[in-house]
Amino acid sequence: MDLSYTAEEQAFRQEVRSFLDEKLPKEMSDAVREGRGLGKEGHDRWHAILNEQGWLAPNWPQEFGGCGWNAVQRHIFEEECCRAHAPRIVPFGLSMLAPVLQKFGSKEQQDYYLPKILNGEHWWCQGYSEPGAGSDLASLKTKAVREGDHYIVNGQKTWTTLGQYANWIFCLVRTDPDAKQQEGISFLLIDMDTPGIEVRPIILLDGTHEVNEVWFTDVKVPVENLVGEENKGWTYAKYLLTHERTNIAGVGFSQAGLDAVKRLARSQMHKGRPLIENPYFAARVAQAEIDLMAMSTTNLRIISAAASGQAPGVESSMLKVKGTEIRQEINDMARRAAGVYAMPFASEAVEGGNEPPIGPEGTAPVAAQYFNNRKLSIFGGSNEIQKNIIAKVKMGGRA
Amino acid sequence: MNFDLTEERQMLQDSLRRFLSDRYTTSVRNEILEGESGYSADIWGQLAELGVIGALFSEEDGGFGGAGFDISTVFEELGRAGVVEPLLDTALLGGGLIAALGNDSQKELVEEVIGGAVQLAFAHGEPTSRYETSRVETTATVDGAEIILKGQKAVVVNAEAADHLIVSARESGDADSTDGISLFLVPRDTAGLSMRGYALLAGGRAAEVDLDGVRLPETARLGAAGGAYSAIADALARAEVALAAETLGAMETATELTRQYLLTRTQFGRPIGTFQALQHRVADLLIELEQARSAVINAAGHLEGDARLRDLNIAAARNLIGRAGRLVAEDSIQMHGGIAMTQEYELAHIAKRIVMAEHRFGDADTQLERFLDLSAA
Numbered sequence: 219m220d221l222s223y224t225a226e227e228q229a230f231r232q233e234v235r236s237f238l239d240e241k242l243p244k245e246m247s248d249a250v251r252e253g254r255g256l257g258k259e260g261h262d263r264w265h266a267i268l269n270e271q272g273w274l275a276p277n278w279p280q281e282f283g284g285c286g287w288n289a290v291q292r293h294i295f296e297e298e299c300c301r302a303h304a305p306r307i308v309p310f311g312l313s314m315l316a317p318v319l320q321k322f323g324s325k326e327q328q329d330y331y332l333p334k335i336l337n338g339e340h341w342w343c344q345g346y347s348e349p350g351a352g353s354d355l356a357s358l359k360t361k362a363v364r365e366g367d368h369y370i371v372n373g374q375k376t377w378t379t380l381g382q383y384a385n386w387i388f389c390l391v392r393t394d395p396d397a398k399q400q401e402g403i404s405f406l407l408i409d410m411d412t413p414g415i416e417v418r419p420i421i422l423l424d425g426t427h428e429v430n431e432v433w434f435t436d437v438k439v440p441v442e443n444l445v446g447e448e449n450k451g452w453t454y455a456k457y458l459l460t461h462e463r464t465n466i467a468g469v470g471f472s473q474a475g476l477d478a479v480k481r482l483a484r485s486q487m488h489k490g491r492p493l494i495e496n497p498y499f500a501a502r503v504a505q506a507e508i509d510l511m512a513m514s515t516t517n518l519r520i521i522s523a524a525a526s527g528q529a530p531g532v533e534s535s536m537l538k539v540k541g542t543e544i545r546q547e548i549n550d551m552a553r554r555a556a557g558v559y560a561m562p563f564a565s566e567a568v569e570g571g572n573e574p575p576i577g578p579e580g581t582a583p584v585a586a587q588y589f590n591n592r593k594l595s596i597f598g599g600s601n602e603i604q605k606n607i608i609a610k611v612k613m614g615g616r617a
Numbered sequence: 618m619n620f621d622l623t624e625e626r627q628m629l630q631d632s633l634r635r636f637l638s639d640r641y642t643t644s645v646r647n648e649i650l651e652g653e654s655g656y657s658a659d660i661w662g663q664l665a666e667l668g669v670i671g672a673l674f675s676e677e678d679g680g681f682g683g684a685g686f687d688i689s690t691v692f693e694e695l696g697r698a699g700v701v702e703p704l705l706d707t708a709l710l711g712g713g714l715i716a717a718l719g720n721d722s723q724k725e726l727v728e729e730v731i732g733g734a735v736q737l738a739f740a741h742g743e744p745t746s747r748y749e750t751s752r753v754e755t756t757a758t759v760d761g762a763e764i765i766l767k768g769q770k771a772v773v774v775n776a777e778a779a780d781h782l783i784v785s786a787r788e789s790g791d792a793d794s795t796d797g798i799s800l801f802l803v804p805r806d807t808a809g810l811s812m813r814g815y816a817l818l819a820g821g822r823a824a825e826v827d828l829d830g831v832r833l834p835e836t837a838r839l840g841a842a843g844g845a846y847s848a849i850a851d852a853l854a855r856a857e858v859a860l861a862a863e864t865l866g867a868m869e870t871a872t873e874l875t876r877q878y879l880l881t882r883t884q885f886g887r888p889i890g891t892f893q894a895l896q897h898r899v900a901d902l903l904i905e906l907e908q909a910r911s912a913v914i915n916a917a918g919h920l921e922g923d924a925r926l927r928d929l930n931i932a933a934a935r936n937l938i939g940r941a942g943r944l945v946a947e948d949s950i951q952m953h954g955g956i957a958m959t960q961e962y963e964l965a966h967i968a969k970r971i972v973m974a975e976h977r978f979g980d981a982d983t984q985l986e987r988f989l990d991l992s993a994a
């Protein structure tokens with residue numbers, strides 16, 4: 219056992235830090251810190267900056283343009299990005315679709331799509347969930363019927379994150395209605411400009427437009443857009459989900475969130491003293507910090523043990539549950555710290571034209587973020603589903 | 618002991634519940650949320666007609682209720698329906714303070730409040746006072762026959778709609794002293810008073826109010842110079858009972874929506890309410906709900922008695938409801954899944970009402986601290 223970073227790892231951290239100092243635009247880190255949206259242009263711009271450095275796809279194999287970093291390096295990179303309030307890397311193309319194409323896609327698909335993910339020409343969104351198929355994803359109904367060299371797709375996807383920015387969507391569709399649920403599913407790549415696709419906004423409870431419904435009416439998709447084999451889509455979908463769960467613990471986000479809570483609690487007054495000195499509040503902060511210290515080590519233990527860098531099933535489920543609980547607890551403390559200034563509606567408080575936000579610095583977005591981040595325990599496999607996985611593995615067999 | 622509502626309160630509860638379930642539907646309410654004014658004048662008028670505002674005032678003040686259980690009965694119903702209309706601000710705080718301190722001519726406003734003709738706001742909290750009720754740094758200086766107000770008021774709920782603001786200001790004493798605080802009745806269009814309004818996350822509107830040398834006649838003062846604190850404490854006690862009851866009502870709705878949803882939503886070929894992991898959590902919510910109900914009864918039942926005991930029960934209720942409310946709001950959303958994250962869904966609004974209620978007059982931690990201080994006293 220050795221808990222310290224090696225000299226090389228420390229040098230690497232320094233390298234990342236200097237890069238961020240130099241290349242991360244200030245208006246971008248300000249926006250992230252203040253909880254403002256970046257818009258498509260902002261995300262594209264950050265991706266381009268990372269791509270130029272060769273750091274946009276740390277989890278890709280080097281042959282496809284990845285960085286060749288080990289788990290600890292990736293962790294350091296994440297940590298530094300969060301600390302510097304860099305925008306998060308939009309995961310749909312880079313961390314979800316790309317690993318599937320690299321493992322199951324044809325050479326033509328790899329050559330065509332992967333470079334366009336890196337250069338930003340394609341913005342992908344994830345077409346898995348449907349109104350009737352959430353946790354029970356395999357019950358999905360959107361169907362694709364083969365007609366000559368096309369599939370005709372009909373149905374509806376929902377909760378499609380940032381679908382309003384996307385020009386491509388990867389979809390799970392039912393190609394064999396008669397097979398057992400998991401066996402009749404295929405994995406299709408669909409150009410969102412194809413006639414018959416309609417994207418309708420869903421406004422979330424914090425007033426943000428983050429997710430969408432995507433409707434398909436007689437949408438013609440060329441058969442070469444099928445990934446792998448027909449009716450084998452479930453295998454690819456599950457493979458993708460294990461990648462969706464990389465960095466699932468969100469340690470960097472929690473660390474940045476905790477720092478923000480402390481900043482806020484130092485500036486907010488409680489009975490004439492800084493809130494951070496109030497023992498009730500300080501105890502909450504300390505408790506979260508204690509949890510996070512352990513989580514950080516759990517995370518490193520698990521990801522360094524897995525040669526592939528992907529946490530295996532049960533452990534990744536554990537990281538998901540605990541990591542999201544900690545993040546949500548930190549969001550709760552942030553809204554507490556803001557006191558009465560948690561009450562203003564952030565989209566007005568933050569985006570009210572050129573006027574400064576309502577309330578002291580850092581208070582405006584916290585309540586909206588608290589509500590928005592309730593999603594963390596719902597998506598990516600809900601925390602209940604994760605516990606089912608843990609229980610099935612640990613309690614399902616013989617003693 | 619008797620835990621039944623009186624016949625009058627039972628009737629009030631029934632008629633208010635019926636009115637709100639007929640008229641204050643999710644779509645009506647969502648339109649109000651998107652509107653400019655933060656509330657519906659139409660609904661307000663009908664609530665007044667139903668006697669809902671009158672039920673919050675004693676007979677002596679022109680109403681027909683005003684006791685702790687009148688307040689809790691009304692506000693529990695308002696909470697169940699997620700009502701955003703400013704009854705707490707106009708009636709309990711504004712009207713209550715004028716009734717407690719006003720002279721006969723000032724008190725004419727109370728009648729208008731009960732009739733639904735007037736809106737009020739209590740401009741008390743300041744940018745750095747947080748939940749401390751005696752910290753008032755806004756100053757009131759006598760200048761001949763006039764009084765000059767200077768200072769800033771934070772998150773003044775209903776300020777833009779208010780015909781009059783009831784502004785607290787210090788005439789003497791330290792920044793956090795209970796002595797030396799006065800209240801002034803300030804028409805909203807008084808020169809020197811300006812505000813920046815905004816919507817609130819859980820509905821309704823508030824404003825940051827700036828008092829830049831506001832000149833008032835001495836007749837604008839409510840009660841004796843420097844002696845308003847105990848009336849403020851009384852009004853806040855009533856408001857906190859109301860808020861606790863309102864949150865209880867919202868928790869009932871959240872739990873019931875969740876129970877219903879779990880019986881109808883199917884995944885894996887069966888209603889998700891058949892999964893024991895979820896059944897136990899619903900059971901937890903139902904248990905906490907009964908605790909919350911008792912806490913509100915304790916607080917409402919002590920509203921008219923000894924002030925220390927009253928405040929102890931209020932702190933206890935609001936601490937318990939702060940904790941239980943968070944559990945109910947978060948678990949209800951969680952057990953619904955994505956659907957509860959959408960703005961237009963009833964539960965989303967109800968959950969916001971529950972959680973954001975903690976940010977008025979002190980969150981669970983602040984109430985715990987207050988409970989311990991009062992226990993030691």
Ligand SMILES: Cc1cc2nc3c(=O)[nH]c(=O)nc-3n(C[C@H](O)[C@H](O)[C@H](O)COP(=O)(O)OP(=O)(O)OC[C@H]3O[C@@H](n4cnc5c(N)ncnc54)[C@H](O)[C@@H]3O)c2cc1C
Binds near residue numbers: 347377
């Ligand atoms: C903000 C947001 C963004 C999203 N982005 C995307 C996206 O980009 N692409 C996409 O495809 N999807 C996306 N999703 C969808 C997400 O994956 C689903 O919400 C999730 O799978 C849960 O499904 P559901 O919402 O239908 O809830 P349900 O599956 O109906 O679950 C309801 C509740 O029941 C519980 N439950 C279900 N089954 C069991 C069981 N067997 N045992 C115990 N408890 C159970 C769940 O844990 C949950 O608490 C997003 C969701 C949100 C909220």
